[in-house]
Amino acid sequence: MAPDKPYRWTGERLHGSQRNLWYDTTTTSSWSIQTFIMASSDTPALKNNPKFIFFTDFDGTVTTADSNDYMTDNLGFGVERRRQLNKDVLFGKMHFRDSFVEMLDSIKTPFDECVDILLKNIKLDPGFKEFYDWAQQNNVPIVILSGGMEPVIRALLDTLLGPGWDIQIVSNYVTAREGKTLKDEGGWRIEFHDDSIHGHDKSxxxxxxxxxxxxxxxxxxxxxxxxxxAAKETDLLFAKADRDLVTWCENENVPFVTFRDWSSITQTVKDIAAGTVSVKDAARGRI
Structure with a gap:
């Protein structure tokens, strides 16, 4: 289990096990290291031999609003510039990694204050808790693949779902800037999951x-x-109605099913799991 405050995770192999090193990023000196030994596996969602796996974005998908957009709009350079950057990514003029760095670099508020603000303003999609409970009862692992930051996601899930939630998270990290701490103004920056143009290549x-x-x-x-x-990688894609992913899918001829909240996702997945609807039929187009 991960420590309960912002840490950077690195996966290190150790004689058939995975040693998880959690580096305390609240200070630039006296690094605190905690080591946990876990079963080695690149596919932890297969642990209980599920018939279905549900991968999902977090911000604006599991939640009603995007926490990174909220910070940028209210603590950073604002809505207009943020929307322009999103359009640039959407139409291939800019990579997401570069646009996201520009967004987050405009936020100078100390990291813990950012988290506190988000906890007061970001809400869970009204249908997600029902889906989560159903998935838990029916051996359907949920894996969050996020372009956001893991400490923010964990803090929000602790508040929105309550302690003891069971969801794998694969995301970016947060680290202190050189000579600063996370509690300083302008003291933090994102640390990306990988070196791709996405920052986190979910595929x-x-x-x-x-x-x-x-x-x-x-x-x-x-x-x-x-x-x-991630849009082309699974058997069935749910894209939130009237959002940028729908626009991109239409432009790229990627099949998808629209949703407005998780109640429709829950019903579709239940029907597929029960065998009353096939994935092929569900994927025929927008609903």
């Missing part, structure tokens, strides 16, 4: 599963420009 995680023989049926839900790397 990498999904392909660990899609490349396996006899794999589970896989779903993905998303809403925006951080989801482009």
């Amino acid at each position: 990498i995680e999904i392909r660990k599963y899609s490349s396996l023989p006899g794999r589970p049926t896989m779903f993905y839900a998303g809403d925006g420009v951080s989801d482009l790397s």
Whole structure:
């Protein structure tokens, strides 16, 4: 289990186990290291041999609003510039990684204050708790693939779902800038999950599963420009209505099913799991 405050995670192999080193990023000196030994696996969602896996974006998908957009709009350079950057990514004029750095660099508020503000303003999608409970009861692992920051996601889930939630998170990290701490103004920056143009190439995680023989049926839900790397990777894509991901899918001829909240996702996945609707039929177009 991860420590309960902002840490950077690195996965290190150790004699068939995975040593997780959590570096305390609240200070630039006296690094605190905690080591946890966990079962080695690149595909933890397969632990209980599920028939279905649900991959999902977090910000603006599991939640009603995007926490990074909220910070940028209210603590950073504002709505107009942020929307322009999203359009630039959407139409191929800019990579998401570069636009996201520009967004977050405009936020000077100390990291812990940012989290406190988000906890007061970001809400859970009204249908997600029902889906989460159903998934827990029916052996459907949920894997969050986020272009955002893991400490923010964990803090929000602790508040929105309550302690003890069971969801794998694959995301970016947060670290202190050189000579500063996370509690300083302008003291933090994002540390990306990988070196891709996306910052976090979500297809990498999904392909660990899609490349396996006899794999589970896989779903993905998303809403925006951080989801482009995942949009073509699963058996069924849910794209949030009237958002950037829908625009991109229409331009690229990528099949998808629209949703406005998780109640429709829940019903569709339940029907597929029960065998009353096939993935092929569900994927025929927008609903």
